[in-house]
Amino acid sequence: NAGVTQTPKFQVLKTGQSMTLQCAQDMNHNSMYWYRQDPGMGLRLIYYSASEGTTDKGEVPNGYNVSRLNKREFSLRLESAAPSQTSVYFCASSPSPGQGGETQYFGPGTRLLVL
Amino acid sequence: GNSVTQMEGPVTLSEEAFLTINCTYTATGYPSLFWYVQYPGEGLQLLLKATKADDKGSNKGFEATYRKETTSFHLEKGSVQVSDSAVYFCALDSNNNDMRFGAGTRLTVKP
Numbered sequence: 080n081a082g083v084t085q086t087p088k089f090q091v092l093k094t095g096q097s098m099t100l101q102c103a104q105d106m107n108h109n110s111m112y113w114y115r116q117d118p119g120m121g122l123r124l125i126y127y128s129a130s131e132g133t134t135d136k137g138e139v140p141n142g143y144n145v146s147r148l149n150k151r152e153f154s155l156r157l158e159s160a161a162p163s164q165t166s167v168y169f170c171a172s173s174p175s176p177g178q179g180g181e182t183q184y185f186g187p188g189t190r191l192l193v194l
Numbered sequence: 195g196n197s198v199t200q201m202e203g204p205v206t207l208s209e210e211a212f213l214t215i216n217c218t219y220t221a222t223g224y225p226s227l228f229w230y231v232q233y234p235g236e237g238l239q240l241l242l243k244a245t246k247a248d249d250k251g252s253n254k255g256f257e258a259t260y261r262k263e264t265t266s267f268h269l270e271k272g273s274v275q276v277s278d279s280a281v282y283f284c285a286l287d288s289n290n291n292d293m294r295f296g297a298g299t300r301l302t303v304k305p
Contacts, residue, residue, distance in 0.1 A: 083237070110291065121198075121283060121295035122238070129291055137292065169237055180226035180245035183293065185237030 081105055083186035085170050091192045092160045100155040100189050102170030110173045111153035112137075112183065113145060115166040122169065128153055160193045167191070196221040200284045200296035207274055207303050215269040215299045217258075217284035225286040227251075227260050227267040232281045232298070241269075241282070274303045 086101045104111065109130045114122040124137030128147040142164060144156045153172075157164060167190050171183040201216040219227065226245040230238040242251030247262035256271045267284060284296040 112291075112293075119297050121297045122293075123295075124292060127291050135291070171238075180243065180287065182228075182240045182243065183238075185230075185239065187235075187237045 083170055083172055083184055085168075085186040085189050087189060088187070089190045089192075091194065092157075093194050094161060096160050097156070097158050098160065098191075099157075100168055100170075100191075101152070102154065102186060103152045104170075104172040104184070105151065106172060106174075106184065107150070108172035108174050108184070109150070110175065110181075111147065112171040112173075113143075113153070113155045114169045114171065115139065115164075116169060116188070117166050125155065125168075157191075160191075162193045165191060165193045196225065196286060196288055196292070196294045198284050198286055198294050198296040200282075201299050202297065204300040204302060207301070209276055209303055209305050210273045211303075213269070213271040213274045213278075213301070215282055215284075215301070217267045217269065217296060219265050219267065219284075219286050221265075221286055221288055223288055225288045227258070228285040228287065228293075229256070229258055229267070229269050230283045230285060230295075232283065234280070238283060274301070276303045276305055279303050 083104045112127040113125040126145040128134045131150045170186040173181045173183045228243045229241040231241045242253040244251040244260035250259045281298045
C-alpha cells in the first residue's frame with residue numbers, strides 16, 4: 080500500500096518551459112488536492128478535485144492547470160513556468176468530498192526550481 | 195476569509211521540556227481543526243484533530259483542545275523527545291474542500 084505517490088521528486092526548469100507533475104493514490108479516495116509550500120506561508124491550495132470528473136480552483140490557481148485522469152490520478156501542469164512557481168508541490172487525497180473533519184493524506188512532494 | 199495564525203519559530207527545546215505551539219484561527223461557521231507534522235524530506239501527516247468545540251485531540255503524547263471562545267487550538271506536549279523535531283502546521287477545514295494552513299513552526303529538540 081503506497082498511499083500517495085508523486086513524480087518527479089525534483090525538477091529544474093527554465094522560464095517558459097512546461098511540465099506535468101504526476102500524482103496517484105491507491106486508497107480509493109474520492110477527493111484529491113494540489114498544494115504549494117513556500118517558506119513562511121504554509122501550504123496553499125492550487126486546485127482540487129472533489130470526485131472523478133470534477134476539478135475546482137483553490138486559493139492560488141493562476142498559471143496552473145489540472146487533470147483528474149481517473150479516480151487514482153490527478154496531474155498538475157505548468158504551461159509556461161515562471162520563477163515565482165519555484166516551490167515544493169504536494170499532492171493529497173481524502174476519502175470523501177466536502178466532508179468536514181476528514182484527514183488528508185499527503186505525498187512526499189515535488190521540489191521545483193524555475194530558473 | 196478563513197485563516198490560521200500560528201506561533202512563529204523556530205522553537206528549540208531540550209529533551210523532556212514542555213512544548214506549547216500557539217494556534218488561533220478566523221473562520222465562519224464551525225470548522226474542524228487539525229495539527230499536521232512534517233518530518234524532514236517527507237510530506238505532511240496528521241498528528242491530531244478536533245471536529246467540534248471543546249473536543250480534545252491527542253496522539254503520541256501531543257494534545258490540543260478546540261476552544262471556540264478564544265478561537266484557539268494550541269498544541270502541547272509534556273515531555274518532548276529528539277524524535278519530535280519537525281515542522282508543525284495548524285490547519286482548519288470549513289467543510290468546503292478549502293483547507294487553510296498556518297505558516298508552520300519548526301521545532302528542534304536537543305539531547
